[in-house]
Amino acid sequence: MARIKDTSVEAVKAATEILPLVEDYVRLRKTGGTYKGLCPFHQERTPSFIVTPARGTFKCFGCGEGGDAIAFVEKLEQVDFVGAIEFLAQRFNIEIEYEEISPEAARKRERGKRLEQLLERATVFYERMLWESDAGAFAREYLAGRGLGEDVCKAFRLGYAPGGPTLGRRALQEGYTQEELLTAGQLEDDDDDASF
Numbered sequence: 029m030a031r032i033k034d035t036s037v038e039a040v041k042a043a044t045e046i047l048p049l050v051e052d053y054v055r056l057r058k059t060g061g062t063y064k065g066l067c068p069f070h071q072e073r074t075p076s077f078i079v080t081p082a083r084g085t086f087k088c089f090g091c092g093e094g095g096d097a098i099a100f101v102e103k104l105e106q107v108d109f110v111g112a113i114e115f116l117a118q119r120f121n122i123e124i125e126y127e128e129i130s131p132e133a134a135r136k137r138e139r140g141k142r143l144e145q146l147l148e149r150a151t152v153f154y155e156r157m158l159w160e161s162d163a164g165a166f167a168r169e170y171l172a173g174r175g176l177g178e179d180v181c182k183a184f185r186l187g188y189a190p191g192g193p194t195l196g197r198r199a200l201q202e203g204y205t206q207e208e209l210l211t212a213g214q215l216e217d218d219d220d221d222a223s224f
């Protein structure tokens with residue numbers, strides 16, 4: 029199996045300029061430090077699509093699409109991350125180097141990525157439980173009582189684990205395995221009904 033070398037990914041990111049990239053698709057007009065045009069992701073008559081070259085980002089205030097140059101290519105060209113890097117390499121004349129990796133290493137990498145995603149989703153779930161659920165009310169009161177403001181708690185991504193199998197069940201439904209949940213520390217051993 030071949031994958032793009034990290035150094036090539038970095039070189040492509042460094043060479044990528046969002047303004048000329050977007051201008052391949054959208055006519056933009058300069059307004060101060062940003063550029064404005066008709067959004068390529070939804071139909072509109074008045075421009076609500078903004079490109080900020082200094083930050084390397086785009087944002088549509090009509091449909092909410094936004095991100096960096098890689099996200100722009102992923103969405104518009106319907107490619108994944110690797111496809112976007114290859115596309116940008118061509119557009120900005122960067123030679124990409126590939127390296128061979130063993131199927132074993134590829135599997136390990138893929139697994140690491142899945143576990144990372146799993147933890148991110150769990151974090152978001154706990155955050156929502158803390159800030160948006162009735163069950164989280166006493167936890168919110170507790171934090172406030174300890175003098176911890178909402179800003180601080182959100183910065184540290186505190187969450188509330190309600191107990192019960194909800195999150196574990198949902199993760200299993202989404203195709204994560206028991207074993208992955210165990211590895212990520214999101215399910216207690218020999219406890220199918222563990223709180224998550």
Ligand code: ZN
Pocket residue numbers: 067068069070077088089090091092093
């Ligand atoms: Zn839009």
